[in-house]
Structure formats: structure tokens, C-alpha cells
Amino acid sequence: MLNTILSGDLPRSKVLAAMLVAILVCLALAPFIFPGVRSVDTAARICIFIVLVASYDLLLGYGGIVSFAHTMFFGMGAYGVALSSKHMGAGFDALAIGAASGALLAALLALVIGLFSLRVRAIFFAMITLAVASAVAVLVSQLSGITGGEDGLSFKIPRALGPAFKFADIELFGVKMNGKLLKYYLVFFSCLILFLLMLRIVHSPFGRVLLAIRENDFRAEAIGYRVVHYRVAATCLSAAIAALAGALYAIWLRYVGPDTTLSMELMIDILLMVVIGGMGTMYGAVIGATIFVLAQNYLQNLLNVAGQAVADVPLLPQLLNADRWLLWLGVLFILSIYFFPTGIVGRLRKGN
Amino acid sequence: MSVAPDHSPTMARLTLSERLSVYAPVLLIIAIIILGFLAIPSNSSWLTLTVSGLAMGMMIFIIASGMTLVFGLMDVINFGHGAFVSVGAFVGVSLILALQHLSGSPSLAMNLVALFIAIIGAMGATAVMGWAFEKVIVKPVYGHHLKQILVTMGGLIVVEQLIIVFWGPEEIYLMRPAALQGSITFLGAALEKYRLVAVAIGLIVFLGMRYVLRRTKIGLIVRAGVENGEMVEALGYRLRIVFIGVFLAGSALAGLGGVLWGLYQEVVTAHIGNDTMILVFIVVIIGGLGSVEGCFIGALMVGLLQNYVAFLEPKVALISNIGLMVAILMWRPMGMIPVVKAK
Structure with missing residues (x-):
């Protein structure tokens, strides 16, 4: 049973299994274990980022393709939901249509970019996605008539997902049964399904071929697989799933803007989560995203405290400033690629 | 058994289109200029735009040339190239601000001395930085494209943040x-x-590079290394040392480009390198990885097109370059002047 759900990819390490179970339980019961706006918000962010990072892992870890446009696809889903809700009014049909059209558009754009770059050289893809993603980000902030520009868009979601809606007049462990709870579980189960779907994909024959291409594309071509077709298909799949994650993120925040969905910082965060968790292992996305989001929310305060502690030493306070968070992430990123290319999951599995 | 056909060699003149296709990239620049002339109503604004397009193209070429050579020679893809642009811009601008008495004086000679000092300072700083970057960041990941992209991107982030510090x-x-x-x-x-x-x-940089690459022994080794590195090593040249030299030169050129770009914009931010990299990538791709001439032609095309389109339809300017890239890749998938054959 478990084997079927996990598509035959058991954790293969006791520590890893314990971590995964702990994360699953915490996320599944987050509104009850950690009541409070901020912690539930963190839990929802973790769910969404797990899907986003896993979809990136599908491309980077399994396909061996570096893309810098993943936030663009993420943003397409988010803007899709926002625009459809804005124009069609709040409703589940608007959410569904927005998410579906965002995902479709993302897959189409990925198809076009993939066909242009991957048929020549896989590294072209990295450069072209970077160029296209930056152009799209600038375009989104320029076309303020449609996208709200730098301010972004706030929109209404169906009342059933808001805190004013009560579906049962009881309190379970002190938690009100309201639409906010429903919204959390909508996000949680959607993410769970998407994640299991991706696990299924990477262990299907398709996923095996992707692995073969990553290891040796000449040989894969020689065996008779159309390398370009597989790579493009992986790109489209990953883009569509990223767009769905973006749609969930927009629903959760009831807001979409360039900073939350399209920024380069977000792209770097995603890269870091994949690398820290472990490339080419879907579980790496779970571990990476969880650790990273937690660190982002709570470690920045720590950095601030450290900065104040050394306030008298020259230059150190600037280095430890909370705004320089990205500096330390960059250092961590480089070090983890040198010394832990397989990430946390790879380490744990090897130790077994 | 069929009999082998008679051997009858023929001497055919190349057709006009075959002879022209070698020069097609150059003709394309001329075509863009003529199209611009036809599309822009006023001749004087056309001339202004052409000059600014050429200036922009030249600056992008200076930045991109190092990157394309580094790729061609050692198959290293440096996403952190923009870091050198940023550092060059900041060092150069600081020097110009420090040399206020030279750069502020009305005499052209004094100004050029200030500009010269700023350029030398920036190129020196970025060359040293390039050497460190090669040693610390690039060297451990030779031969892994995926890791190179990730690690050099990480290097770019760290350098940008250090600039802010x-x-x-x-x-x-x-x-x-x-x-x-x-x-x-x-x-x-x-x-x-x-x-x-x-x-x-x-123009001076381009002609200088052409001279070094075509007329000197070191240039011969570099060009041969781009075409077939293993063969050059088999002949006894230590390509690794040549490569470090090219990496240094490329970083210094990026620094020069940074100074010029900073003065062109009249404002510098830590993201200046990353912002230019978008155009640089487009140029490197359409020129053909490893080709200096292709890079030059591509840079001019991008600069001209960007300026013309920005004048005619400002919001389309960004997409126009991506459109150009798509069109060129449909025409020649390896870029206009593909060089790297053996890899």
C-alpha cells in the first residue's frame, strides 16, 4: 500500500523516514498543533514551496537542465488565478479556469523555449530562460493596466475560503471551523497530490529515460530515445506544475505581485532549496523547502541579534545585517555544491 | 554487380547566394540600419539613434567578448561574468569621483586622463578578481556544465552582496x-x-583583439584551442595557463565595459552587471559561442535594434531582442558564426 502510494520510492534511510513523517504530520495537523496566523502561514508556504521545488527538481535533478525561468512559470499560475478572479468575480470556477489557463500557458511557453534552445545545446536553455524571465518580469511591472504593475493585484476568493464562513459551529482543540481552515486543507491536499504525482512521474519509464539522458545523453540517443523530445516534455511538465503551485500561492495570499512570484531572489531561493535538499531525489525538495522556509522565517532574526552583538567591530555589523541574508545564502550555496552535491537526502541515504 | 560510376570531377563556381552567405551576418547589420532609416521618419533622429545603438553595441561587445572566449577555450560557462561588470563599474566610478579635480576640469586632456586612470584601475581590480574567481569558484568544477552554472551564479550573488557591504x-x-x-x-x-x-x-578593443587573435602566436594558440583543445594540448601547449590568461583578460574587459556602462547610465547599482548580462547572453548566443567576430556583429545588431525599437515603440524594445534571438536561432541554430566544432 505505502509502496504503491510512494511509487516504490521508499526513503531508504531511517533518519530520512523519520524526518519525512514528522514533516507530513506537522503539515497535516498544522492548524491544530501550531495555532496562530504566522505559523499556519509558514506551513502553507512550506507546502507550496515543496511542490514548486519538487517541480524544479524534476527539471534540474532528473532532466539535468538548468532553468532560470521557474519563477516565471510560478508567476503565470499566480497571475492566472488573480486575473480570472478579478474579471469573473470570486468563485471556484474562476479559480479553476485561472489555474488551468495559467498552467496551459506555462506549458506552451516552456514548449516554445525548449524547442528553441534544447535542440541545440542544453546550456543555451539556461541563458535563454534567464533572458526571457527577466524580460517578462520587466514587462509585468510595465503593463500596470493589466497586471497592477509593481503594486500587484489583490483579489477576492470565494467566501467559503474566508474566515467569515463557518461550516460547523464547534471548536476542535480551540480551532474555529472556518473557511480559513478549509483553505489551508485545500492547499495541503492539492500539494500532497501534486507531489505524489511527481513521484509517480519520476519513477515511470519516462522518468527512467530522463535519468538516462542526465547521465549520458549520447548513449541515450544511441539507444534510440529522442533526447530532445524527453527534455522538452520534462520542461513542459515542470512548468505546468510550477504554475499550479503558483495558483495555490495566489489563492493562499489573495494577492499576487512581482516580488512574491517573479523576483530573481525567489529563483535563487528555489535553487538553494533543491541543492540543500538534494538534487534528483524528490524527497530532497521536501527537506530543502521545509528547512529553508523555517530558516528564512526565524534565522533572519538570529542574524539581526548577531549583528547587534558585534555592533562595535568595523565592517562585521554590515556583514551580519539581516539584509545581507542573501550573501550568506550565496556562500552556503557554493559550499553545498562543492561539498554536498547530493544534498541532505543523498548524505542520509549514503550513510545507510 | 553494378559498375562504379566514372570519376568525373566538375569545377562549378559558387553561386551568388553561397558566396554571400559567408557575409550574411555583416549584411544583416546593414539591413537593420537601412530598415531603421526607412522606419524612422526624421533623418537626424535616425543618425542619433544609430550612433547610440553603435555605442551600446560596442559596450556590450566589450563585456561579452571575454565570456564567449572563455567558453570557447575551456568549455566553461560563466554566469558570474556580470559580477566583473559590477565591480568594474564601482571601482571606476569611485576613481572618477575621487579624481574630481581632473574629471571636473573643462580641459579634454585632463578628462581623458581621469577616464584612463579609472579604466586602468577598474581593469586591474577585475583582473585580480578574475584570477581569484577562477581559482576559487571555477577551477573545482571543470567539465560539469550544470555545476558551473550553479556555482558561478552563486559567485555572482556573493559578489553583488559584497558590493553592497x-x-x-x-x-x-x-x-x-x-x-x-x-x-x-x-x-x-x-x-x-x-x-x-x-x-x-x-572599435579599438575589437581591432586590438582581432590583431592579437590573428597575428600573434598566443592568438594562434587561443584560436586553435577554441577549435580543438585536445589537439593543441597534444602538441605540447599547456592550455590551462593560456586559459587563465584568457579568463583574466575577459574579466578585465568586463571591468572596462562596466566603467563605460556606468558612465553611460550615469548611475551605478550593484545589479548593473546582472542587468547587462541579459543582453550579453543574447549576444553570445546569436553570435555563436566562442566566436569573437560573431559576438561583435551580434552586439551591434542588438544595440541598433534596441535603440530603433525603443524610439518607435518603447514597450516592445525588451521583447525585440528576444525576437531577434529567436529569428537567428531559427536561421542558424548554432549562432551566426559557429566556431566550437570539436566539442
Whole structure:
């Protein structure tokens, strides 16, 4: 049973299994274990980022393709939901249509970019996605008539997902049964399904071929697989799933803007989560995203405290400033690629 | 058994299109200029735009040439190239601000001395940085494209953040040296003096590079290394040392480009390198990885197109370059002048 759900990819390490179970339980019961706006918000962010990072892992870890446009696809889903809700009014049909059209558009754009770059050289893809993603980000902030520009868009979601809606007049462990709870579980189960779907994909024959291409594309071509077709298909799949994650993120925040969905910082965060968790292992996305989001929310305060502690030493306070968070992430990123290319999951599995 | 056909060699003249296709990239620039001439109603603004397009193209070429050579020679893809642009811009701008008495004086000679000192300082700083970057960041990941992209991207982030630590988070505004401000009038068109200087510097760099690559022994080794590195090593040259030299030179050129770009924009931020990299990638791709000539032609095309389109339809300017890239890749998937054959 478990084997079927996990598509035959058991954790293969006791520590890893314990971590995964702990994360699953915490996320599944987050509104009850950690009541409070901020912690539930963190839990929802973790769910969404797990899907986003896993979809990136599908491309980077399994396909061996570096893309810098993943936030663009993420943003397409988010803007899709926002625009459809804005124009069609709040409703589940608007959410569904927005998410579906965002995902479709993302897959189409990925198809076009993939066909242009991957048929020549896989590294072209990295450069072209970077160029296209930056152009799209600038375009989104320029076309303020449609996208709200730098301010972004706030929109209404169906009342059933808001805190004013009560579906049962009881309190379970002190938690009100309201639409906010429903919204959390909508996000949680959607993410769970998407994640299991991706696990299924990477262990299907398709996923095996992707692995073969990553290891040796000449040989894969020689065996008779159309390398370009597989790579493009992986790109489209990953883009569509990223767009769905973006749609969930927009629903959760009831807001979409360039900073939350399209920024380069977000792209770097995603890269870091994949690398820290472990490339080419879907579980790496779970571990990476969880650790990273937690660190982002709570470690920045720590950095601030450290900065104040050394306030008298020259230059150190600037280095430890909370705004320089990205500096330390960059250092961590480089070090983890040198010394832990397989990430946390790879380490744990090897130790077994 | 069929009999082998008679061997009958024929001497056919190349057709016109075959002979022209070698020059097609150059003709394409001329085509863009002519199209611009036809599309832009006023001749004087066409001339202004052409000069600024050429200036922009030259600056992008200076930045991109190092990157394309580094790729061609050692198959290293450096996503952190923009870091050198940023550092070059900051060092150069700081020097110009420090040499206020030279750059502020109305005499052209004094201004050029200030500009020269700023350029030398920036190129020196970025060359040293390039050496460190190669040692620390690039060397451990030779032969892994995936890791190279990730690690050099990480290096770019760290350098950008360090710039903010040292120079502060605010953008720095500056004035160009006094004699390079303003514009001259030529055939009724206002041509900014600074752009003319940028075009001149770009041309000097291009011709200098061509001379080194075509006429000197080291250039011969570099070109041979781009075409087939293993063979060059088999002949007894240590390509690794040549490569470090090229990496240094490429970083220094990026620094030069950074100074020019910073003065062109009259404002520098830590993201300046990353912003230019978008155009640089497009140029490197359409030129053909590893090709200096292709890079030059591509840079001019991008610069001209960007300026013309920005004048005609500002919001399309960004997409126009991506459209150009798509069109070129449909025509020649390996870029206009593909060089790297053996890899």
C-alpha cells in the first residue's frame, strides 16, 4: 500500500523516514498543533514551496537542465488565478479556469523555449530562460493596466475560503471551523497530490529515460530515445506544475505581485532549496523547502541579534545585517555544491 | 554487380547566394540600419539613434567578448561574468569621483586622463578578481556544465552582496567628465560626445583583439584551442595557463565595459552587471559561442535594434531582442558564426 502510494520510492534511510513523517504530520495537523496566523502561514508556504521545488527538481535533478525561468512559470499560475478572479468575480470556477489557463500557458511557453534552445545545446536553455524571465518580469511591472504593475493585484476568493464562513459551529482543540481552515486543507491536499504525482512521474519509464539522458545523453540517443523530445516534455511538465503551485500561492495570499512570484531572489531561493535538499531525489525538495522556509522565517532574526552583538567591530555589523541574508545564502550555496552535491537526502541515504 | 560510376570531377563556381552567405551576418547589420532609416521618419533622429545603438553595441561587445572566449577555450560557462561588470563599474566610478579635480576640469586632456586612470584601475581590480574567481569558484568544477552554472551564479550573488557591504545599498549618481558632457551637432543630428568616445573605445578593443587573435602566436594558440583543445594540448601547449590568461583578460574587459556602462547610465547599482548580462547572453548566443567576430556583429545588431525599437515603440524594445534571438536561432541554430566544432 505505502509502496504503491510512494511509487516504490521508499526513503531508504531511517533518519530520512523519520524526518519525512514528522514533516507530513506537522503539515497535516498544522492548524491544530501550531495555532496562530504566522505559523499556519509558514506551513502553507512550506507546502507550496515543496511542490514548486519538487517541480524544479524534476527539471534540474532528473532532466539535468538548468532553468532560470521557474519563477516565471510560478508567476503565470499566480497571475492566472488573480486575473480570472478579478474579471469573473470570486468563485471556484474562476479559480479553476485561472489555474488551468495559467498552467496551459506555462506549458506552451516552456514548449516554445525548449524547442528553441534544447535542440541545440542544453546550456543555451539556461541563458535563454534567464533572458526571457527577466524580460517578462520587466514587462509585468510595465503593463500596470493589466497586471497592477509593481503594486500587484489583490483579489477576492470565494467566501467559503474566508474566515467569515463557518461550516460547523464547534471548536476542535480551540480551532474555529472556518473557511480559513478549509483553505489551508485545500492547499495541503492539492500539494500532497501534486507531489505524489511527481513521484509517480519520476519513477515511470519516462522518468527512467530522463535519468538516462542526465547521465549520458549520447548513449541515450544511441539507444534510440529522442533526447530532445524527453527534455522538452520534462520542461513542459515542470512548468505546468510550477504554475499550479503558483495558483495555490495566489489563492493562499489573495494577492499576487512581482516580488512574491517573479523576483530573481525567489529563483535563487528555489535553487538553494533543491541543492540543500538534494538534487534528483524528490524527497530532497521536501527537506530543502521545509528547512529553508523555517530558516528564512526565524534565522533572519538570529542574524539581526548577531549583528547587534558585534555592533562595535568595523565592517562585521554590515556583514551580519539581516539584509545581507542573501550573501550568506550565496556562500552556503557554493559550499553545498562543492561539498554536498547530493544534498541532505543523498548524505542520509549514503550513510545507510 | 553494378559498375562504379566514372570519376568525373566538375569545377562549378559558387553561386551568388553561397558566396554571400559567408557575409550574411555583416549584411544583416546593414539591413537593420537601412530598415531603421526607412522606419524612422526624421533623418537626424535616425543618425542619433544609430550612433547610440553603435555605442551600446560596442559596450556590450566589450563585456561579452571575454565570456564567449572563455567558453570557447575551456568549455566553461560563466554566469558570474556580470559580477566583473559590477565591480568594474564601482571601482571606476569611485576613481572618477575621487579624481574630481581632473574629471571636473573643462580641459579634454585632463578628462581623458581621469577616464584612463579609472579604466586602468577598474581593469586591474577585475583582473585580480578574475584570477581569484577562477581559482576559487571555477577551477573545482571543470567539465560539469550544470555545476558551473550553479556555482558561478552563486559567485555572482556573493559578489553583488559584497558590493553592497562595501559601497552601501544606495545607487551612486555621477557626472561624466566635463568635456564629455553634452553633444555635438553633425548634419542636424545631436550626437552625444560620450557615445562617440564609447564607439571609439569599442572599435579599438575589437581591432586590438582581432590583431592579437590573428597575428600573434598566443592568438594562434587561443584560436586553435577554441577549435580543438585536445589537439593543441597534444602538441605540447599547456592550455590551462593560456586559459587563465584568457579568463583574466575577459574579466578585465568586463571591468572596462562596466566603467563605460556606468558612465553611460550615469548611475551605478550593484545589479548593473546582472542587468547587462541579459543582453550579453543574447549576444553570445546569436553570435555563436566562442566566436569573437560573431559576438561583435551580434552586439551591434542588438544595440541598433534596441535603440530603433525603443524610439518607435518603447514597450516592445525588451521583447525585440528576444525576437531577434529567436529569428537567428531559427536561421542558424548554432549562432551566426559557429566556431566550437570539436566539442
